[in-house]
Structures are given as structure tokens and as C-alpha cells.
Amino acid sequence: xxxxxxxxxxxxxxxxxxxxxxxxxxxxxxxxxxxxxxxxxxxxxxxxxxxxxxxxxxxxxxxxxxxxxxxxxxxxxxxxxxxxxxxxxxxxxxxxxxxxxxxxxxxxx
Amino acid sequence: xxxxxxxxxxxxxxxxxxxxxxxxxxxxxxxxxxxxxxxxxxxxxxxxxxxxxxxxxxxxxxxxxxxxxxxxxxxxxxxxxxxxxxxxxxxxxxxxxxxxxxxxxxxxxxxxx
Numbered sequence: 765x766x767x768x769x770x771x772x773x774x775x776x777x778x779x780x781x782x783x784x785x786x787x788x789x790x791x792x793x794x795x796x797x798x799x800x801x802x803x804x805x806x807x808x809x810x811x812x813x814x815x816x817x818x819x820x821x822x823x824x825x826x827x828x829x830x831x832x833x834x835x836x837x838x839x840x841x842x843x844x845x846x847x848x849x850x851x852x853x854x855x856x857x858x859x860x861x862x863x864x865x866x867x868x869x870x871x872x873x
Numbered sequence: 874x875x876x877x878x879x880x881x882x883x884x885x886x887x888x889x890x891x892x893x894x895x896x897x898x899x900x901x902x903x904x905x906x907x908x909x910x911x912x913x914x915x916x917x918x919x920x921x922x923x924x925x926x927x928x929x930x931x932x933x934x935x936x937x938x939x940x941x942x943x944x945x946x947x948x949x950x951x952x953x954x955x956x957x958x959x960x961x962x963x964x965x966x967x968x969x970x971x972x973x974x975x976x977x978x979x980x981x982x983x984x985x986x
Contacts, residue, residue, distance in 0.1 A: 807963055807977030865915035
């Protein structure tokens with residue numbers, strides 16, 4: 765039973781435009797949310813996080829938005845760059861970490 | 874700089890073999906985790922450990938066991954490898970609190986033939 769879902773397996777965006785990656789979760793007890801980025805043949809690396817007491821966290825080109833009533837979070841990348849092409853996983857923290865299935869982002873030069 | 878290392882990047886084993894995957898972290902983290910990553914399924918937690926000699930089952934522990942004899946080392950054991958255990962295995966570590974990120978190793982691509 766998937767507690768964290770990423771319904772878009774892939775996304776293509778033109779360089780310079782905004783990339784929006786979405787994530788839904790089912791457990792209202794999750795109190796911390798994270799985004800990871802993964803290149804092929806490497807482990808995931810931490811990108812940005814947000815506590816459940818906030819609705820927005822920004823770090824450079826990356827912003828995460830949390831909508832607790834909808835149990836939805838999103839990652840915005842502005843402007844998108846070719847080096848952002850990777851698989852992005854969202855994760856939620858409860859008694860353990862729960863990961864989504866990932867969204868493969870391709871930024872087209 | 875946090876470093877999580879895994880003993881092998883690629884491994885090929887035969888059905889029925891006993892397989893050991895080793896993970897070492899150098900940041901004195903309390904928590905360590907083993908995941909497998911499969912297409913369309915994301916990262917699924919196999920086992921985790923929050924202290925030496927402690928272990929907890931994750932979502933898919935069947936067919937696996939773990940060992941944590943030292944704080945920095947967490948081993949995943951496939952008692953009798955099967956073809957459905959062909960996967961990418963990822964080790965991670967984190968500090969004790971639940972509000973910090975995990976640091977991942979580079980992964981081990983295991984193929985069971």
C-alpha cells in the first residue's frame with residue numbers, strides 16, 4: 765500500500781522554464797517531507813525538505829510547497845537547467861521514511 | 874562530508890547462493906537503512922537499524938536478514954538468493970531524529986541468475 769505517490773512517471777521541460785513535480789500522501793501523521801534527486805548509477809542525494817508546520821520552503825532555484833489539507837506537496841524548479849535531468853523522489857517521515865515511485869525529469873536544451 | 878560506501882557496485886550471483894552486501898558510514902550516524910529500488914516501485918525499505926545490534930523490519934523483509942555489530946557498519950544478507958531479488962540495493966544513514974535527511978551510498982546492482 766503506497767503511502768507516498770508520484771503519479772507522473774516522467775516529465776519533459778524546456779530549459780529555462782519551470783518544472784513542477786507533484787507528490788501525494790495518505791497519512792496525515794507525516795511530519796516531515798523531503799525531495800531527493802537521483803542520477804543513474806548513483807545513490808539519491810538530498811535536495812530540499814519541509815516541515816509539516818510550514819507551507820513553503822525555498823532554496824535557490826528549488827521551492828517546495830506543502831498543502832496539508834490536500835495531502836499534497838510539489839517541487840518547483842525555476843529556471844530548469846539540463847543538469848536537473850534526473851529522477852526525483854519525494855519522501856515522507858513518520859516512524860520510518862516512505863518514498864514515492866519517482867518522476868524522471870528531462871530538461872531539453 | 875558524509876560518506877556512505879557499499880562494498881560492491883555490481884554483483885552477479887546464482888540462485889540459492891548466500892549473498893552479503895556491506896555498507897559503511899563515516900559520520901557516526903545512529904540510523905542505518907537498506908532499500909531496494911525497482912522500476913515503477915520506487916525505494917522500498919527492507920530493514921533499518923537505530924542502534925548497534927538493533928534491527929527493525931521495513932516493508933519487504935522477507936528473504937533478507939541484517940547484521941549491525943558496529944555502529945558504522947550495516948550488512949544485508951540474502952540467505953538464499955532468488956531471481957526476484959535482482960535489484961538495485963541502496964544503503965542509507967541518518968542521525969537519530971526523524972527530521973533529518975538520509976545520506977545514501979552509490980548502490981549495488983545485484984543480478985541473480
